[in-house]
Amino acid sequence: MRSLVKALLFSVTLLIIGFYVANETTQAIAEPIASDTLEMAEVVSTQESQIAMIDKGIIKVSWYGHEFNGRKTANGEVYNMEAFTAAHKKLPFGTLLQVTNPRNGRSVVVRINDRGPFIRGRELDLSKAAARELGILDHGTARVSLKIVTLAGNNQPVIAN
Numbered sequence: 001m002r003s004l005v006k007a008l009l010f011s012v013t014l015l016i017i018g019f020y021v022a023n024e025t026t027q028a029i030a031e032p033i034a035s036d037t038l039e040m041a042e043v044v045s046t047q048e049s050q051i052a053m054i055d056k057g058i059i060k061v062s063w064y065g066h067e068f069n070g071r072k073t074a075n076g077e078v079y080n081m082e083a084f085t086a087a088h089k090k091l092p093f094g095t096l097l098q099v100t101n102p103r104n105g106r107s108v109v110v111r112i113n114d115r116g117p118f119i120r121g122r123e124l125d126l127s128k129a130a131a132r133e134l135g136i137l138d139h140g141t142a143r144v145s146l147k148i149v150t151l152a153g154n155n156q157p158v159i160a161n
Helices: 002-020 026-035 037-048 128-134
Strands: 051-064 085-087 096-100 107-114 124-127 141-151
Touching: 051 128, 096 124, 096 128, 107 124, 107 128, 124 128
Parallel strands: 051 124, 085 107
Antiparallel strands: 051 141, 085 124, 096 107, 096 141
């Protein structure tokens, strides 16, 4: 579980570092990343304190795959069932979510790129890859813990392009 959380934080940290690319501080961040692993670990630990999560509690999710694979999603991109994406009725496109299966402790970060689910009682449709990683492929639906990834001190979600 601890290694999954570290991997999640590392992934989100890399995403956040990407936001800095457009900023003038890019050189200060990019040089340590390029130099070696030890310095990269220092950048990651520095950035971890800038990540916060808004706990949205336990929700019911489902997944979608083959039938929609290759079709356009609501945000215009082509759905790839092997990408870590999800559909939500209201969250802004690009919002990053941490989804955790409390039964096995597995966790993934997904990006909202579609609208749905349109079945009463379900709040999130996961891609097949996300469902597989969470261990819910065979079940079809599950109750999961949901957190919105934000920057510390800012209640707005992290939006990925």
